[in-house]
Amino acid sequence: DTAVSQTPKYLVTQMGNDKSIKCEQNLGHDTMYWYKQDSKKFLKIMFSYNNKELIINETVPNRFSPKSPDKAHLNLHINSLELGDSAVYFCASSQGRGMGYTFGSGTRLTVV
Amino acid sequence: ILNVEQSPQSLHVQEGDSTNFTCSFPSSNFYALHWYRWETAKSPEALFVMTLNGDEKKKGRISATLNTKEGYSYLYIKGSQPEDSATYLCAFRLYSGGGADGLTFGKGTHLIIQP
Numbered sequence: 001d002t003a004v005s006q007t008p009k010y011l012v013t014q015m016g017n018d019k020s021i022k023c024e025q026n027l028g029h030d031t032m033y034w035y036k037q038d039s040k041k042f043l044k045i046m047f048s049y050n051n052k053e054l055i056i057n058e059t060v061p062n063r064f065s066p067k068s069p070d071k072a073h074l075n076l077h078i079n080s081l082e083l084g085d086s087a088v089y090f091c092a093s094s095q096g097r098g099m100g101y102t103f104g105s106g107t108r109l110t111v112v
Numbered sequence: 113i114l115n116v117e118q119s120p121q122s123l124h125v126q127e128g129d130s131t132n133f134t135c136s137f138p139s140s141n142f143y144a145l146h147w148y149r150w151e152t153a154k155s156p157e158a159l160f161v162m163t164l165n166g167d168e169k170k171k172g173r174i175s176a177t178l179n180t181k182e183g184y185s186y187l188y189i190k191g192s193q194p195e196d197s198a199t200y201l202c203a204f205r206l207y208s209g210g211g212a213d214g215l216t217f218g219k220g221t222h223l224i225i226q227p
Contacts, residue, residue, distance in 0.1 A: 017176070033206055033214050035214075037219075040219070041199075041219075041220070042217070042219050043156070043201070043217040044217075045214035045215065045216065047214075055214070057214075077142020089158075090155065095146055096204075097143065097161075098161050099146070099158075099161060099164055100146055100148070100159075100160075100161050101148075101156075101158060101215065102158070103155035103156050103157075104155060105153060105154075105155050106208040
């Protein structure tokens, strides 16, 4: 029944590794997003994606890349992980101008 | 860079009292203004989405207003209850002609209701 699900919930990995976080939504929404919650609890947009366009926040390093195998999935790939990548990452989806976003439960990434 | 400001940053309110807080956002290229409720260890949950100047929305004891010309929105909570304790986020969506733009969030107002 979960509307937006992210896996894993926790991820601990070493610097330099490559990792992925998966996101799936069963709401039929057209647009999916990735947000990063920084150390000050601030949510910042990383990517917005629908089947027509990908919008990338210019501050996001190119080590981060979204991959969408289909409309219901938007996975986040991170190459060469750095200590500063440690954060909570939230996936979300939406449909149309007048609807709120539905967020996943977040993935806490810790780079050691 | 879009600036979405929320005030106050935190607020302690006595149970039963009413309260309100503010979100200010750019007044140009407005598309939508969202309010979310974010409880600790949970995900942000949508409260309201407002798209027209003068919009007022209500859900139970919580309501919100929107002024797009001057770039502000108020969230009101009437008769605060302990379960209202949470961080309240506002988020601005810019009109850019595309369909995939994300929200720019404020830093939130952390509300604590004291019994």
